[in-house]
Amino acid sequence: MEILGLDHLYLAVRDFAASESFYDRVMAGLGFKKGDLAVGGAPHAHYFNRTMQLSIRPARDGTPDHDSYAPGLHHLCLQARTRSDVDAVFAMLRDLGIAASPPALYPEYNPEYYATFFEDPDGIRLEVVVRVSHRDRIVERWDDLEGFVNPVRRLEQREAGESDPSQDPGAEDSTD
Numbered sequence: 001m002e003i004l005g006l007d008h009l010y011l012a013v014r015d016f017a018a019s020e021s022f023y024d025r026v027m028a029g030l031g032f033k034k035g036d037l038a039v040g041g042a043p044h045a046h047y048f049n050r051t052m053q054l055s056i057r058p059a060r061d062g063t064p065d066h067d068s069y070a071p072g073l074h075h076l077c078l079q080a081r082t083r084s085d086v087d088a089v090f091a092m093l094r095d096l097g098i099a100a101s102p103p104a105l106y107p108e109y110n111p112e113y114y115a116t117f118f119e120d121p122d123g124i125r126l127e128v129v130v131r132v133s134h135r136d137r138i139v140e141r142w143d144d145l146e147g148f149v150n151p152v153r154r155l156e157q158r159e160a161g162e163s164d165p166s167q168d169p170g171a172e173d174s175t176d
Helices: 016-029 083-095 133-140 151-159
Strands: 008-013 033-035 045-048 053-058 075-080 114-119 125-130
Touching: 008 016, 016 033, 016 045, 016 053, 016 083, 075 083, 083 114, 083 125, 133 151
Parallel strands: 008 053, 075 125
Antiparallel strands: 033 045, 045 053, 114 125
16 A cells, blocks of 8 residues: 555635635645535635645634644645745745745755745645655655654664664664
């Protein structure tokens, strides 16, 4: 069995019309297409590209506002090919009047992590990041990754000729 990627993600929004206007502009600018098929009698907007779909639907009345630190969605990150793509997303957002952070490196996440951040009308955090070489390496070396916990670190240790502490019969599997 192999999971190939994220197929679709649904976001519940407080003001469907305002969110649809926001997402129409942003997703069109990102090269997505749109479908407007209602589901269960409720309006939906389905934004899709070659590999994934992001849909919005009305939130139920009386539900609390979105809180990135409550259980549930913290943020949604879309991946771009290059830094210039991230720069272009930032420029597009700025031209649309949408506040976004200037693209920058975030070495605390990864030395190559270059991203811009913004929010939708409900305060759902969105991000566009350049694909880092770490992701490419995982794809390229997938069959060499062993175990469930920290397989990349274990591969790096094997390549460096270091012993793998998880292979010590008395060692516990680490999650760091």
